[in-house]
Amino acid sequence: MSETNWLKDCEGFLIDLDGTMYRGNQAIPCAREFVEWLNRTGRKYLFVTNNSSKLPRQVADKLSGMGIPAEEEHVFTSSQATAMYIKDHAKLANPTVYAIGEEGVVAALEEAGCRFDEESPDYVVVGIDRQFSYEKLKTASFAVQKGAIFLGTNADKRVPTEEGLAPGAGSLSRAVATASGVEPVWIGKPEARMVKYSIKRLGLIPEKTVIVGDNLETDILAGINAGIRSVLVLTGYSGMQDAQQTLHKPDLIVKDLAELISKCEN
Numbered sequence: 001m002s003e004t005n006w007l008k009d010c011e012g013f014l015i016d017l018d019g020t021m022y023r024g025n026q027a028i029p030c031a032r033e034f035v036e037w038l039n040r041t042g043r044k045y046l047f048v049t050n051n052s053s054k055l056p057r058q059v060a061d062k063l064s065g066m067g068i069p070a071e072e073e074h075v076f077t078s079s080q081a082t083a084m085y086i087k088d089h090a091k092l093a094n095p096t097v098y099a100i101g102e103e104g105v106v107a108a109l110e111e112a113g114c115r116f117d118e119e120s121p122d123y124v125v126v127g128i129d130r131q132f133s134y135e136k137l138k139t140a141s142f143a144v145q146k147g148a149i150f151l152g153t154n155a156d157k158r159v160p161t162e163e164g165l166a167p168g169a170g171s172l173s174r175a176v177a178t179a180s181g182v183e184p185v186w187i188g189k190p191e192a193r194m195v196k197y198s199i200k201r202l203g204l205i206p207e208k209t210v211i212v213g214d215n216l217e218t219d220i221l222a223g224i225n226a227g228i229r230s231v232l233v234l235t236g237y238s239g240m241q242d243a244q245q246t247l248h249k250p251d252l253i254v255k256d257l258a259e260l261i262s263k264c265e266n
């Protein structure tokens, strides 16, 4: 029996985007073939992204624009996961929220039936916000001090941009945590809840689901935290040396998605 026999039984794939499907605005070789293979073989899949700023449709459009087939329903963002968390936990049907974030966060919260309130919201949600300000930090901090539950869409401290490593959502959440004295509940990868919500959306079971990504500290750790199998692709952030040194060992390491397809078939 091959060491990767479990792969053949996998029914669902949770797929990272940056470093796995594309780099910047460039599709990674075989990304398209991988999605076509998933479709052809009837596998379920979700593109699971920590990026809270975009609407699922915008993420799908970006993929399609690079020649990678994608529909809105194949995208799951940390904003959507945050909205699911609120739906799961809120005592009332229409909880109130103060959100720091861009249109992805606002749309996901609206869709979940949240109402927006700056004064005394039930929840404070912090995602990446390129219009972040002292005023917003103060509003969020006061609301959390008054008892609002504090959610961070994701803990990424930095995000790669053309200018260099820019502050990520995690840095903004950290500012609110420092100002309010309260730590957030984190939602995105590497938290298990991001994986659990993804599996729930696919209607699968953890045993038949695998997470595929390029980052040991987010994708692979998310898989480990949620108790599902993981595959590291060496087309992005983490290299073979990182994989050998880390405590967060993936179940499989492949050099690219073409190798993953062949491991699934043979």
Ligand SMILES: [Mg+2]
Residues within 6 Å of the ligand: 016, 017, 018, 019, 020, 213, 214, 215, 236, 237
């Ligand atoms: Mg990545």
